[in-house]
Amino acid sequence: xxxxxxxxxxYVHNVKIAALLSLSAGFVNAAGFLGFSVLTTNVTGHxxxxxxxxxxxxxxxxxxVALWMCLFLAGAFISGLIINSIGRxxxxxxxxxxxxxxxxxxxxxxxxxxxxxxxxxxEIFAGSLxxxxxxxxxxxxxxxxxxxxxxxxxxxxxxxxxxxxQWIRAPQKERMPLSAKLKLRGAIxxxxxxxxxxxxxxxxxxxxxxxxxxAALLLYTLGYDVFRIRAKRYYRRLSLHIRKx
Numbered sequence: 093x094x095x096x097x098x099x100x101x102x103y104v105h106n107v108k109i110a111a112l113l114s115l116s117a118g119f120v121n122a123a124g125f126l127g128f129s130v131l132t133t134n135v136t137g138h139x140x141x142x143x144x145x146x147x148x149x150x151x152x153x154x155x156x157v158a159l160w161m162c163l164f165l166a167g168a169f170i171s172g173l174i175i176n177s178i179g180r181x182x183x184x185x186x187x188x189x190x191x192x193x194x195x196x197x198x199x200x201x202x203x204x205x206x207x208x209x210x211x212x213x214x215e216i217f218a219g220s221l222x223x224x225x226x227x228x229x230x231x232x233x234x235x236x237x238x239x240x241x242x243x244x245x246x247x248x249x250x251x252x253x254x255x256x257x258q259w260i261r262a263p264q265k266e267r268m269p270l271s272a273k274l275k276l277r278g279a280i281x282x283x284x285x286x287x288x289x290x291x292x293x294x295x296x297x298x299x300x301x302x303x304x305x306x307a308a309l310l311l312y313t314l315g316y317d318v319f320r321i322r323a324k325r326y327y328r329r330l331s332l333h334i335r336k337x
Contacts, residue, residue: 103272106236107279112313113232113242114280116306117225118287120197121243123295123302124221127204128214132221134244135161156215163219167226175234189231190310193224197307204300239276245284252277 117133124132131137138157145154171189178185200217207213229243241247252274259270294302 103276106239107276109232109236109313110240110242110276110280111283112309113228113240114283115287115290116309117228117243118284118289119291119294119306119309120221120225120287120303121284122288122291124218126292126295127200127207127300128218128221130160130214130218130221132218133225134246135164135222136244136246152211156211159215160219160222163223164226167223167228168230169226171227171230172234175231186231186235187314189227190314193228194307194310194314196220196224197303197310201301201303201307204303207300240280242280242284245281248277248280248284252281 121131121133124130138161142154142157142161145157174188175185178188200220204217207217225243229241232240232242255270255273255277259267259274262270290305291302294305
């Protein structure tokens, strides 16, 4: 799902990772907004907020919003640096970004109850979520060859609209690859919205402990590749052993 890169990567791999991580991002977007009153999976809205705070000469709030945008950028930068340093063609180059992201979710789940709604606390909690969402977005983009974005829907809706127009005008024989792209975009949108709905619902009942849910999703994502490889190796060794007998 994540370990297949380049020519070894298939459409099914992209659909799987798009579904799981879009679900996680949608959950974090809703839970982060309810918990900290901040959109934590993209920076588009923060640009407008930054400009509005500057116009009102609210320098402290402007500084915080600028920091959030920089943290998203820093997350993307560090994720790309880690993956490219290890080697995009090396298996499990995605493990470190996912472990960092999972750690942040767990820490918020454990310590979120100490959030006192102060500007400093919001700066820390929301900033940490923006940082790991930047990491996730860069990681998925690198692994999928820029086919998948999971932390926001603006680009996905744009691609969906373009590809729908192409699909309508394309001859019947050329529609199959476009249909595959449309299904991928649809999976991202549906899973993100489903994750947001789930995040809002779960946060209502479990408050900051709800962040254990996206941590569990990431753990499953890691385990899917690691244990699947081990299971395949064990099966091959067992098959060879049986044949020798």
